[in-house]
Amino acid sequence: MSARRSVTAKPTLEGELVRLRPLEPADADGMYELATDPQSRRVTGTTTTYTREAIERWCVEAATAPGRIDLAVTAGGSDEYLGEIVLTDIDEAHGSASLRLSMRPGSRGRGYGTEAIDLVLGLAFDGYGLHRVGLEVLAINPRAQALYEGVGFRVEGRLREAYRDGERWCDGVVMGILEDEFRAGTTERS
Numbered sequence: 001m002s003a004r005r006s007v008t009a010k011p012t013l014e015g016e017l018v019r020l021r022p023l024e025p026a027d028a029d030g031m032y033e034l035a036t037d038p039q040s041r042r043v044t045g046t047t048t049t050y051t052r053e054a055i056e057r058w059c060v061e062a063a064t065a066p067g068r069i070d071l072a073v074t075a076g077g078s079d080e081y082l083g084e085i086v087l088t089d090i091d092e093a094h095g096s097a098s099l100r101l102s103m104r105p106g107s108r109g110r111g112y113g114t115e116a117i118d119l120v121l122g123l124a125f126d127g128y129g130l131h132r133v134g135l136e137v138l139a140i141n142p143r144a145q146a147l148y149e150g151v152g153f154r155v156e157g158r159l160r161e162a163y164r165d166g167e168r169w170c171d172g173v174v175m176g177i178l179e180d181e182f183r184a185g186t187t188e189r190s
Contacts, residue, residue: 010022010062010063010069010070010071011069011071011127013119013120013123014119015116015118015119016115017075017076017110017112017115018073018074018075018082018112018119019074019075020072020073020074020085020116020120021071021072021074021079022062022063022072023059023062023063023070023072023084024059024063024072025059026059026079026081027059027072027081027084028055028056028059029081030080030082031055031058031059031081031084032050032052032055033104034083034084034102034103034104035050035055036050039105040102040104042166043138043140043141043144044102044138044141045138045163045164045165045170045172047164067088067089067091068086068087068088068089068090069086069088069090069120069123070084070086071084071085071086071116071120072084073085073103073107073112073116075107075110075112081104082103082104082107082112083101083102083103083104083107083112083113084101084102085099085100085101085102085113085116085117085120086099086101087120087123087124088100090128090130092128092129094131095130095131096130096131096132096133096134097124097128097130097132097134098133098134099117099120099124099133099134100135101113101116101117101147114147114150114151117147117151118151121133121151121177121182125179125182130179131178131179132176132178132179133176133177134174134175134176134177135148135153135174135175135176136159136172136173137172137173137175138163138165138170138171138172139158139170139171139172140165140170145173145175148175149175151177151185152177152181152182152184152185153175153176154175154176154177154181155174155175156175156176158172158173158174159171159173
């Protein structure tokens, strides 16, 4: 295993379809579109209303935010912000972190998310030496759950009625992947 990376460094990761790079101020337009898209807000359980100014500030602050890696998903030789993938709550002592992926509506279903997750999991396990990466996905988002299961995440439990879906309640599905499961899946996919 190679030497561990510093969690404070915000890397750029290259794949066949995507390039993941640190967020930058120019990403604010795309991020604002994503943060205000009604369907994106629904399937991610977002209840906070973000102002344009707050998003612009975050695109600057994310580069130095501790304990997390926020990366823009770009593709096809373009630097256009297509979505974001975040490795957050990085706990080196416990060898764990949480993952979040959100893609702009026009960028979904093209394989970008799958490759972005693979790249970030490689960073988590090989770069930071983590043991487990977890996430929560809303039960009303079976497409995302299938994506996560396709890259090796396993359902670990349910948070009953933990989120709002309009006037109704919605379950959160807790998922996780361990380092050895990632390595076994990487071998199967290659």
